[in-house]
Each structure stands twice: as structure tokens, then as C-alpha cells.
Amino acid sequence: MTTCAAAVVLGLGCRHTPVRVTALRQARPCPVVPVATAEPTPQQTNQQPALSPTAAPPQWVSPTNLSYEGWIDIRQWARDIGIPSPVLAMAGTNCVAHLKFPMGNLDIRLGRHQARWQECELWLAHPPLFIRGQPCVHAQDIQSTLLPLLTDNGQLPVTNRVIVLDPGHGGSNPGARNIATGRWEKEYTLDLALRLKPLLEDQGWTVFLTRTNDSDVTLSNRVAMADALGAGLFISLHFNDANGRAAESGIETYCMTPPGLPSAFVRGPSETPSVVFPNNAHDAANLRVAFRLQRALVSRTSAVDRGVRRARFMAVLRNQSRPAVLVEAGYLSNLRDARLIASPEHRQALAMAIAHALGVPPHF
Ligand SMILES: [Zn+2]
Incomplete structure (x- = not known):
């Protein structure tokens, strides 16, 4: 900005x-009854998309009642x-x-x-x-999705310059497998974190990793580490797997779903939108950081832009007492993405994109 x-x-x-x-x-705030005329004015009518009177309404036209x-x-x-x-x-x-x-x-x-x-x-x-x-x-999207971005003042919403990078998986939990090389997600996430660390340190960040080798670290211990270090920001690094949908590709960045909103992705049978997690105290900051990272990642690589999304199932995010996001930096199950992720140059580009996104003044 x-x-x-x-x-x-x-x-x-x-x-x-x-x-x-x-x-x-x-x-x-929702619920609301916005001012709207029952019959559109002639000017508004001209701005409407043309609909054939005989065609069934497309799915984005609601029933009139x-x-x-x-x-x-x-x-x-x-x-x-x-x-x-x-x-x-x-x-x-x-x-x-x-x-x-x-x-x-x-x-x-x-x-x-x-x-x-x-x-x-x-x-x-x-x-x-x-x-x-x-x-x-929807009013919930204006309040909780659009407003935090429209009012972003361009500064990082963190209270200090201490960051915890979280290379996903590790040890007995290898994560997804690269279909091009056979190597595991845990190797690539650690490599990405190790590339990112010096770039952030050059920008004045104090950087910690939740693991620096191929070890098992529970999700709760990753959160506890950020608490013990008093981190101002937490970024979990992952690569994606589409479970057999080989065409799926691209980068997406997740943060917590605010209370009351449905998630973009639900893992398991269902979710309870009314539940409030500790990290929901940072909903606006989460979204701003996630958007900043996502924009940098897709603009500085050739990746498909899958966007900023929200979900509740990620235990490594929901109990965080600071802004926290999770990057899925490409699909190991997609051949094009998998080959890119296998390339050290591409992983360096990913690290540089994240560092670029965090290379702005903090808000304190
Ligand atoms: Zn993962």
C-alpha cells in the first residue's frame, strides 16, 4: 500500500x-435490512446483466422471496x-x-x-x-473479511519483531509426498524455514523455528514454544496434497475463521461456528498478515492464486495468542507444482516472497 x-x-x-x-x-452489523428499492431504477436496470426471460435463473440469483x-x-x-x-x-x-x-x-x-x-x-x-x-x-463478510483489509494501514499488526516459523510435520509425521521426487513435505517445510530465517534476520526480526531437524514436535508444543518466546507473529509452513485430485494446484494462505462465520474448509464431520478460540482475538490482524503473504507469494512466483482462506481445524493456529497464519505453498500432488517445489531456486523464491511481505514497519 x-x-x-x-x-x-x-x-x-x-x-x-x-x-x-x-x-x-x-x-x-448483521442482521440488517439494507435500503433497497423493490423495483430497480432505469439506470440500475441498465447495469444488470442480461438474463434470458425463458432461461432458468443462474445459481447466483436468489429466489425473489x-x-x-x-x-x-x-x-x-x-x-x-x-x-x-x-x-x-x-x-x-x-x-x-x-x-x-x-x-x-x-x-x-x-x-x-x-x-x-x-x-x-x-x-x-x-x-x-x-x-x-x-x-x-453478506454483512458478516463486510465486517469480518472486507473491512479489515479496506482499513489496513499498511503496517504489520504485530506487537514485537519476534517471529516463530513452524516447519510443518517432522519425524514420524512426514506429511505429503512429492509425486515428482518421492521426497516428503517435512523436508521441504524445514528447507523453506531455514531459507527464510536469515532473510528475516536481515530485516531485524528475531527468528525461532519450532524444529531445526527431522524431529517430532506436537502441535501443542509448537504453540507453547511461541508462548514461551513471547512471539509477536507465528507462521506455519506447509505444502499441500489434494488426495488424488492431481489437477489441483496453487498457493493458499489460511487463518482462523472468525466466530459466527462458516469456514472455507472443514476437516471432520462438522464445525461449530459459534465457538471462540484464543486466536480469534487477532482475527483482523490474522487476515491482514495472511493477505500480505498470499499476495507476495503469488505475485513473486508463477503459482496459481488459491487465495486467502479461513478454517478452524488447525490446532497450531487456533490456540495462538498472537497473529498466526498457515501457508500452503503449493501442491505436492500436482506434477507442475511438485517439480517447482523440488527446485531449490523456487523454494528460495518462496522464502524471498514471504520475507518481502514481512519487510514493512511493524505497528507498535
Ligand atoms: Zn502439511
């Missing part, structure tokens, strides 16, 4: 029209916060609402979880919908 953009977010003035930060922060409760009319939201009205356009079979903020562009894809902010993919808890002809985004 540029200094100018940060100034706009903070309402400090700039040549751009400032976003109404107060309105942004008061974006109507669906309540507005919990949903925000995107056009009304844009008016409330003082940005231009969104432009609606078709992209393939999806309708996309393009919103222009002084600090970047936000694409909201109707009917899809994946949104795009500042050229990076971002998972919304609820797929946006057309309700009575109005493009709507």
Missing part, C-alpha cells in the same frame, strides 16, 4: 476522494462509504461487481466465494447474491 493510500484509509486526506471511514466502520436479512446491497454500501457505484459485468458465466477504492479494486463475484482485492484472491464466507435484482454481499 502506498503512503497516499494509507493516508486515505486513515482519513488524512489525499488527492483522491477519501472513503468515509466512519461509514466503513459502521457497515451495519429471499429476505434481505443479513445482506447488504452493494450499491447502497458504495453510496454509504463514498465510492463510485459498482460496475456490473459478466465474466464467463458469472456476474462481477467491480468496486473502486482509492487503495485498490475489489471484484465481488456473484454466486462465488472467491472475491478479488488488490489483485489477490480472497475467500468470502458467503457467496454474494442478487436479491430482488440487487447485488448483495
